[in-house]
Amino acid sequence: MAKKTWKPQGQQGAGHAKPRRKRLSPEERRAQIVAAARALFAAEGIDHVSMRKIARRVGITQAAIYQHFENKEAIFFVIIEGFFGELLAALEAAVASESEPLHRLRRAMRAYIEHGLSRPEEYRLVFMTPMSGLARAGLAVPRTDEARHAPSKGSLSFDVLDGAVRDVVLAGRTRYADADLLAEAVWAAGHGLVSLLITHDKFPWTDRARLVDFQLDLIFRGLLQEGCPMRQRPFIHN
Amino acid sequence: MAKKTWKPQGQQGAGHAKPRRKRLSPEERRAQIVAAARALFAAEGIDHVSMRKIARRVGITQAAIYQHFENKEAIFFVIIEGFFGELLAALEAAVASESEPLHRLRRAMRAYIEHGLSRPEEYRLVFMTPMSGLARAGLAVPRTDEARHAPSKGSLSFDVLDGAVRDVVLAGRTRYADADLLAEAVWAAGHGLVSLLITHDKFPWTDRARLVDFQLDLIFRGLLQEGCPMRQRPFIHN
DNA sequence: CTCGATTACCTAACAGTGTTTATTTAAGCG
DNA sequence: CGCTTAAATAAACACTGTTAGGTAATCGAG
Incomplete structure (x- = not known):
């Protein structure tokens, strides 16, 4: 649903070595997802864009997209x-x-x-x-x-x-x-x-x-x- | 591929009670499949017609269609x-x-x-x-x-x-x-x-x-x- | 700093898709 | 009858969109 706004206020730790899961603010992720979708979409055509492909391009799993968008x-x-x-x-x-x-x-x-x-x-x-x-x-x-x-x-x-x-x-x-x-x-x-x-x-x-x-x-x-x-x-x- | 023509020359046996699998000539089946596809297709739209649906309507399994057509x-x-x-x-x-x-x-x-x-x-x-x-x-x-x-x-x-x-x-x-x-x-x-x-x-x-x-x-x-x-x-x- | 709540993200699974494989079996012919 | 042909099958493949439940990262409050 992603209703309430939330922000990770910067890379505070600055170190963190290898954070297995990067957390981004909803706005940033949304923008990433839309950008990836738009690019794939223009390149490969409507039918050949899957949630998996979008997710892979963004660097997350397909299910994560549903945190930010209700639907494809x-x-x-x-x-x-x-x-x-x-x-x-x-x-x-x-x-x-x-x-x-x-x-x-x-x-x-x-x-x-x-x-x-x-x-x-x-x-x-x-x-x-x-x-x-x-x-x-x-x-x-x-x-x-x-x-x-x-x-x-x-x-x-x-x-x-x-x-x-x-x-x-x-x-x-x-x-x-x-x-x-x-x-x-x-x-x-x-x-x-x-x-x-x-x-x-x-x-x-x-x-x-x-x-x-x-x-x-x-x-x-x-x-x-x-x-x-x-x-x-x-x-x-x- | 279905290249050579073949015909079951009629319902000769006339009895046969319950033949589990009905065999039809390629022409008949092809016609059935096309008819079913055309009907579904006009009714439900292009995207919502699946091979399973066509096959179900004809009364065969989805794979059987591939005997008669290379593709969807x-x-x-x-x-x-x-x-x-x-x-x-x-x-x-x-x-x-x-x-x-x-x-x-x-x-x-x-x-x-x-x-x-x-x-x-x-x-x-x-x-x-x-x-x-x-x-x-x-x-x-x-x-x-x-x-x-x-x-x-x-x-x-x-x-x-x-x-x-x-x-x-x-x-x-x-x-x-x-x-x-x-x-x-x-x-x-x-x-x-x-x-x-x-x-x-x-x-x-x-x-x-x-x-x-x-x-x-x-x-x-x-x-x-x-x-x-x-x-x-x-x-x-x- | 710790505690608890929130929630971004993950893994795993669902039901569906088009298609392929190996197998079964019905039909026709000698 | 047996032998061949091939129509139909069941089972699986890799893929699709979507969902449930768990993990952990990040926050505000104390």
């Missing part, structure tokens, strides 16, 4: 929180860097795609696994009051995207009126690309970078308002 | 083949039902999406699992000579989509010239929708059917040639 899931949950935290930061940075609604949304989508491609294993866990991190991270029910009170980084991330889409709609830059529908479709298109590239990294994709650009272009041309000046000239990449 | 994977491989077979049929039917290139591609994409949504667990296995069915089914390397000689249903399915896209390009109905790139982007957009709907079926999607229509519309508006007459009127659903 619980470990991955904090990894997911980190993933969402950085996703949210990336999205907010993208949104803040541009004031024109369309370009802002495009930047956000690019940030989303690049974040996913840079953390394939975590992306897979969060967005491609049944009963996945999304549900546990509270994104699955973002519009309930309950989730509103304690919004997770996951739901906040989606809110950023949703807000960017909403701004595009309000600015009259798209032919579509339903912001929710548009947000979901845009998300799906971006997710599809990330998802396919992650799962089929051996597939002879013509060119990943070009494909990302192309996909963004396809989506944004699709949603543009008829007669919008941006239609006339090739889209600017960002 | 091998069982799922034949399931995947079935999935691809039906996907291919659906795509070919869609393509055959329409001569206008754009509408034909749209029909094909719709068929793809609906096929995926109707078989979520198999879709997940094929398109969302690391080292997935795609690679094993030969789709991952569709443009090599090797794969050309023995084209799988998987690669043929992609070829149908690719061909439909190519026709759109050749007919001058899109602003894009690179058919490969366009095919991949269109596929990714469709896949993203299927993938998200499957994984996050609790997500408060505004409306699945509407979302599918919307996504198709978004993609097709994006790829349309400037000045194409279809631009002026709302897209026809099919």
